[in-house]
Amino acid sequence: MDRSSRPRSRRITPALALAAAAALALAGCSSSSGGKKAEEGGGGGSAGKAGTPRIKIALVTHQSPGDTFWDIVRxxxxxxxxKDNVELIYSADPNAGNQAGLVQNAIDQKVDGIAVTLAKPDALKDVVARAKAAGIPVVGLNSGVGDWQQLGLLEFFGQDETVAGEALGKRLNEVGAKKAVCVMHEQGNVGLTQRCDGVKKTFSGTLENLFVNGTDMPSVKSTITAKLKRDGDIDHVVALGAPIALTATQSVSEAGSDAEVATFDLNKELTKAISAGTIEFAVDQQPYLQGYLAIDSLWLYENNGNYMGGGEQPVLTGPAFVDKSNVAGVDAFATKGTR
Known part of the structure; x- marks a missing residue:
């Protein structure tokens, strides 16, 4: 994965990077229609299929069981x-050590590329180095915007979680929030920590982190409910994922609270909750785009030596706000499971 033998690309903006990727991807596709879905169960389909030799790519995430966010990434x-004639191998484990083991499995299978999330980058550092030593290109997605370069990844696709948190904090100020809780559903996840820290940086009111077990929704509900009952001054619950936000709306109702719920990330149930007014707004990082670009970028690198961002800039897929004013334009895609 050593880029030293390749000419350095000039710095480009994320928008230009996306445009270049789309153009190159289309150029590499045959004109035939009805492309065959990937062996792992393709979604979305394509107008054609690349005529390039079939390659094998592993996507390894820190998905927890039942977390629908990752269905969209996948x-x-x-x-x-x-589209790219890729055999996709998907695996996931929320335990960082186990996730590292899954990356090692991909190395042992001699895959042609690896896309990996870096929720706990220190635990992935050694196995990423082993992938590089084996000559396997590695790209990052979703988590690890502050660590991908240090670990020597080729590219990164996602949002800057600190920037996203700061944007949400400013939005809380705009809606007149005074006291909020930021619900942390996975301890040790650097991206979630950055979100709450970003909110705290720009929010002019009082923010407190509330830790919950994101793999146990009844526990999440009872913890948030108890917090709202103890502190009637809380006017906003900030969730860091759609399933947590939807559970938080139940807690608000059960606690008899007037608190609003805002969140990061979407799913089809959450867009309907925004339409209904039970969720105030959400920050969308476009997970479908993250998964798509991660695989497409490895195909581009394999077949044309391309890498986006010049090896220096992440390709940002968010943040963007979804609320009642624009949710109608998002809901149709969320219903399909792609937003």
Whole structure:
């Protein structure tokens, strides 16, 4: 994965990077229709399929069981794999040590590329180095915007979680919030910590972190409910994922609280909750795009030596706000499972 033998690209903006990727991807596709779906169960489909030799790419995430966010990431990856004639191998484990083991499994299978999330980058550092030593290109997505370069990854696709948190903090100020809790559903996840820290940086009111076990929704509900009952001054619950936000709306109702719920990330149930007014707004990082670009970028690198951002800049997929004013334009895609 050593880039030293390749000419350095000039710095480009994320928008230009996306445009270049799209153009190159389309150029590499055959004109035939009805592309075959990836062996792992493609989603989205494509107008054609690349005529390039079939390659094998592993996507390894820190998905927890039942977290629908990752279904969207995977759909994007599967759509790119179907278009690019890629055999996609998907695996996930929220335990960082186990996730590192899954990356090692991909190395042992001699895959042609690896896309990996870096929620706990220190635990992935050694195995990423082993992938590089084996000559396997590695890209990052979703988590690790502050660590991907240090670990020597080729590219990164996601949002800057600190910037996203700061944007949400400013939005809380705009809606007149005074006291909020930021619900942390996975301890040790650097991206979630950055979100709450970003909110705290720009929010002019009082913010407190509330830790919950994100793998146990009844526990999440009872913890948030108890907090709201103890502190009637809380006017906003900030969730860091759609399932947590939807559970938080139940807590608000059960506690008899007037608190509003805002969140990071979407799913089809959450866009409907925004339409109904039970969720105030959400920050969208476009997970489908993250999965799609991660796989497509490895195909581009394999077949044309391309890497986006010049090896220096992340390709940002967010943040963007979704609220009642624009949710209608998002809901149709969320219903398909791609937003």
């Amino acid at each position: 759909k994007g990856a599967e759509a790119a794999a179907a």
